[in-house]
Amino acid sequence: MSMPPRDGLVGVLDAIRAGEGVTQPRLVQRLGLGRTVVAQRVAQLEAAGLVVQDGVAPSSGGRAPRLLRLRADAGLVAGADIGATGMAVGLADASGRVLAQAHEAANVADGPDAVLGRVEELVAQLLDGLAGAPPLWGIGVGVPGPVEYATSRPVAPPIMPGWDGYPIRERLSGRFAVPVWVDNDVNVLALGELRTNPAAAEAGDLLYLKIGTGIGAGLVSGGRVHRGVNGCAGDIGHVAVAEADSVICRCGNVGCLEAVAGGAALARDGRRLAESGGSPVMADILAATGELTAADVTTAAERGDPAARAMLGRAGRLVGGTLATLVSFYNPGLVVLGGGVVHAGDHVLAAIRESVYRRSLPLATRTLRIERSVMGEAAGLAGAVHLALDALFAPGRLARWLPVGSPAGRPELAADTESLPA
Template identity: 70%
Template structure:
């Protein structure tokens, strides 16, 4: 039960955000707060422009209660999801509903100056076409590498040359005069899955595993992202595996899972098969294109090529064996699989499932579900909800509520860290 004023205020706001048709009696019942306290908190939220009346709810005897809604139109949130080979940028309302978005290819190796300049161009274009008078309340950014969440700085990202220590948060917060948060892209995929995928049911402990150009995991515990002390929890792509002991990874170490089961590894091995004549289909593709990608390996497997199928199955087995350790250790209710390699279908998925169920403890897998994502890429949704989740915490709500908006307060993330210390 919330104790302090700001805790109860945030809890009332969360109840209204999380349900259509919420009423004051329902809030009192759910939060176990007195009617007068709830009434006072609702009045405060209405005064700040965050909550509005929305008709009346069903009567249980006596006067019908008034329904409440979040004023989602009061502000805008910008989401930026940068991957190794593509990015998606969008503008959303305060409910997390994406109003407009744009996607385009990108090469993360082009470096931060090139890519961030393009991000700003796209954001400017989206904001110019949005409804006038709606200020930017916050910006969420995902990048494909380790991020120190407290500072928003990438730290030695293996596939992001030139990005180490680059001030993404400071650059965007200054340009748009809005608080900005930066996180690893897989954390945002996990958050997007948690907040927007209705098929996951009541699973509050889950792993989101992305197998694409790189391999990473997002951990959700008790309905909240678990980032670890410095923000790098879930970086499973650099777990050591015996099959990779002689393979150099892009991180500089030898023997990483990503070096033998990630998208780059599949493309490399696919080319080797093509050049050695071990795969007729891949040889044909290489001859026609002059190069091979992970998608080409998937195409070859779909055309019945035994060598390509074996390559994908091996990658699935290696990932599944690593996941089995995490499943026994963490005991999640759900493992969600995403990324380009998973789109290869049953060749990878079946191998992952078989390895996890064979290698994990029986109790850890008794009710475990292992499923491919049904959302596609949920990174943009995760970037948006990263901002909303942070803005509406009690510690940050206390910082900006007196102004009725977090717009114009770019230092909120660091202020929140100080208040939490």
């Protein structure tokens, strides 16, 4: 798909959005456009209420140039980060700054009517709580399963019974009369990290790996999320590994990585060790609580339990082996690790790092950084917000709503496949 030329509004607006105040002369330098063209585009954006003057920059001779910035209070976007066992819903301004948010437990297996009904209630409550708020412009949603990005519909999601093919976009746009975009949770996490972590933005090419109940990866190439033709790029939890050739995965196949290294697998194997006497520490936890989670395995490892440490080390090595292949193939500058299993302790992180650096091509790891997410769970909500903002400001789409001043009341903008954000 060819991209529209960036000599118009989008190029100028993107440059203003990316900076903490830029000037017209700086825009001329950065974009390589003529002064007249830049002045015209800035005037259009000011007239539409998207850009405002915010003081002046130091003068280098002559009149001091105006500092320009995005008018963040021009509109709101809503984000919903729906996980397997909880959700975060928030409202953000046009710069992506979250103004209000709500977090609560939720079971995605309850189905779309129950879960999305609650999302609608929370968005409405948050809107009511912002006195004099600008109009809602759009909604971004992350869900824990594969999504066909063009239609915003889940496709055979393993842990989302009742969601297959469900029209999430149509439901939410019908309720709020705004365009809606939906993506899988790991892409949303990767986008949130990209937009809020300076190191991720600087890298441009990064891989976000989430190790939670399952395992998935989000790819960012040249500063843009790479989704693939159907939206399932990065679904590494279901690649085959020899160590899992006899283990049935929740997807129905045998031998998947997440079936032996994901959070659900750690909980399963930990319980087996606790019940068989292979881990007195995990046996004590099981006796006290009646269940055993992946976080409990990490707790046992922190207490010095050899069996728990061995489990986490093995999981890290298995994930690291698959990740090493991706690093050699994709050559990212940064790998960000997130999800409950990674954030619960250092054992998995250390094993992943050792495996990647040992098994990847030397050139691919020469400048590679492997770091835990600085955002943690907050990356999901941030990513959902920016999912909507990036789509609203995409080439072609911005030109469609700018003349009328707002995308509010135009849900059909989301179905514009000619200008899908990369």
